[in-house]
Amino acid sequence: MAARRPLVVGNWKMHKGVAETAAFLEALLQADVPGSVEVVVCPPFTSLPHAAMLLTGSAVGLGAQNVHWEDHGAFTGEVAAPMLLELGVRWAIVGHSERRALFGETDDTVVRRAARAQAAGLDVILCIGETLAEREAGATLAVLERQIRGIGALDPAHLVLAYEPVWAIGTGRNATTEQAQEAHAELRRRLAGTFGAGPAQRLRILYGGSLKPANARELLAQADVDGGLIGGASLDVDSFCAIMRDAAESAAGVDS
Ligand code: PGA
Numbered sequence: 677m678a679a680r681r682p683l684v685v686g687n688w689k690m691h692k693g694v695a696e697t698a699a700f701l702e703a704l705l706q707a708d709v710p711g712s713v714e715v716v717v718c719p720p721f722t723s724l725p726h727a728a729m730l731l732t733g734s735a736v737g738l739g740a741q742n743v744h745w746e747d748h749g750a751f752t753g754e755v756a757a758p759m760l761l762e763l764g765v766r767w768a769i770v771g772h773s774e775r776r777a778l779f780g781e782t783d784d785t786v787v788r789r790a791a792r793a794q795a796a797g798l799d800v801i802l803c804i805g806e807t808l809a810e811r812e813a814g815a816t817l818a819v820l821e822r823q824i825r826g827i828g829a830l831d832p833a834h835l836v837l838a839y840e841p842v843w844a845i846g847t848g849r850n851a852t853t854e855q856a857q858e859a860h861a862e863l864r865r866r867l868a869g870t871f872g873a874g875p876a877q878r879l880r881i882l883y884g885g886s887l888k889p890a891n892a893r894e895l896l897a898q899a900d901v902d903g904g905l906i907g908g909a910s911l912d913v914d915s916f917c918a919i920m921r922d923a924a925e926s927a928a929g930v931d932s
């Protein structure tokens with residue numbers, strides 16, 4: 677497992693304007709970011725320019741929470757990949773369950789957004805995950821398979837998957853280590869079918885859903901869990917840093 681560098685991503689959702697973003701990032705840059713872990717923060721669009729300025733020259737990466745499938749056009753309220761790149765943004769989240777559930781995102785639009793973002797030069801974090809009803813119906817793996825069906829169109833070298841069971845997001849109820857590892861291992865098997873064994877071994881699969889310092893160590897220690905996509909616990913710099921340290925320990929194989 678050692679070949680995959682852990683990735684810890686903070687998804688701030690609709691939190692932190694410019695002033696709060698600055699306060700958070702100034703504290704983060706004072707903290708010890710372990711070199712073995714890749715760290716990315718995803719503030720709201722309006723905070724990206726200031727965040728980009730503060731993060732210039734640092735090891736902390738900057739991501740957007742969404743990106744459109746065209747470079748420009750009549751798409752009120754949307755933001756295009758070249759606009760993000762111009763700011764210094766290097767990552768984009770696509771297909772978050774909140775986008776799917778509240779804003780009509782589909783498996784098709786998610787892949788279109790991801791493909792355009794990659795073509796423009798962004799790395800993509802593509803989110804998937806089943807609802808509670810789907811899990812209880814025994815449909816988890818079928819749902820995940822459907823959600824990744826189109827990803828053969830993407831470049832695996834610039835892709836990260838985030839497995840986020842919808843029932844775990846913002847609920848305080850995380851997946852168990854067994855549930856996470858089972859889903860991640862199954863996803864990696866399917867990625868091997870799509871991209872080949874080598875690219876599938878290199879592709880990072882993040883866990884998301886109520887990840888916090890109290891559960892990060894055991895979840896991130898799972899063989900196919902390569903980091904986390906963190907919502908609530910990423911808003912507090914101390915808990916975000918604690919998760920980063922847990923990720924570093926899991927990479928080093930330290931288990932106490
Ligand atoms: P949560 O959110 O950590 O607050 O559950 C995760 C996410 O939505 O990416």
